[in-house]
């Protein structure tokens with residue numbers, strides 16, 4: 206079989222692969238718990254369901270404009286005004302099939318072969334692969350050991366004449382870190398001066414804990430949207446728990462939106478009119494659903510932190526947002542892929558290797574699931590790794606004895 210050189214360089218999304226593995230194990234009746242999940246477990250907001258159902262019952266499910274229905278775009282404009290303090294025009298907005306497609310279309314629109322895109326480790330798994338799809342080169346900036354926040358001086362050093370963009374994701378997947386306002390202000394200023402695009406992936410921007418907020422990059426530029434280098438990506442997947450709707454969007458200057466729309470119109474066309482109606486229902490409906498998810502995750506974060514602190518040898522930085530934490534397991538293994546497999550084989554707990562996020566020696570643990578699952582999963586991981594934990598455990602209805610430590 207002949208496979209292109211480009212396609213050969215692209216790996217499958219490890220998180221999706223792991224989710225599939227967990228599903229297969231569960232189907233076989235194994236008592237698997239997934240801390241790999243990247244989605245809230247809530248029911249779809251009722252206003253989203255009603256809006257999509259109303260559209261469905263019209264019995265007129267057709268193409269939409271490829272950049273999104275006018276009414277969804279209107280809802281996004283209102284959302285942007287309320288949350289970003291920016292009034293944008295419909296020509297500054299393009300709706301795509303999830304934030305993932307938004308980011309892909311942005312990168313395809315701005316990156317020439319061999320152009321560089323700066324990623325801040327730990328970064329979301331898909332960024333490097335999306336950059337490679339455009340024949341670009343991901344350049345990774347690593348934070349100081351023991352921290353998840355990049356330093357401006359390291360970013361400035363990584364930027365060169367081929368740099369086209371920097372991607373910032375705060376609250377961050379996989380670490381839960383929320384970058385400081387000063388950092389956002391500095392990086393906006395740097396990108397505006399250097400004429401480098403600053404792509405802010407704001408998909409978790411409403412899921413911030415401890416009374417804090419993630420301030421959007423647009424608040425830190427005095428430039429109007431047509432001359433600003435800031436591009437914002439957002440969507441309904443995480444804040445509204447609507448991952449299956451596959452609706453994301455981009456706010457950018459008109460020229461870029463036009464180019465992205467050209468690409469989208471030649472590839473997927475517009476996303477489904479039903480799902481756009483659903484997203485519109487969520488954006489214009491009761492916003493208490495978002496706050497309720499945020500509170501659930503903050504509570505789950507507190508539980509997982511308490512459980513993890515009872516481990517002797519792992520280091521964990523308290524997540525400030527999103528629904529992931531990224532403990533340092535190097536006291537047990539430097540190979541996160543092997544460690545993740547070992548934990549799955551011995552204890553039926555899915556974790557995601559930090560290697561996939563540019564943080565070897567760490568494991569990403571999602572706390573989007575139930576408290577019971579979180580507590581049981583951490584107890585099992587402890588049993589696998591920690592000599593101080595009892596060496597017998599029940600997993601499902603099997604009593605297991607640890608004989609490898």
Ligand SMILES: Cc1ncc(COP(=O)(O)O)c(C=O)c1O
Nearest residue numbers: 243303304305329378440442453
């Ligand atoms: C940082 C980040 N950006 C984008 C996405 C993709 O979002 P969507 O499901 O809207 O494509 C995810 C999903 O896990 C994510 O974690």
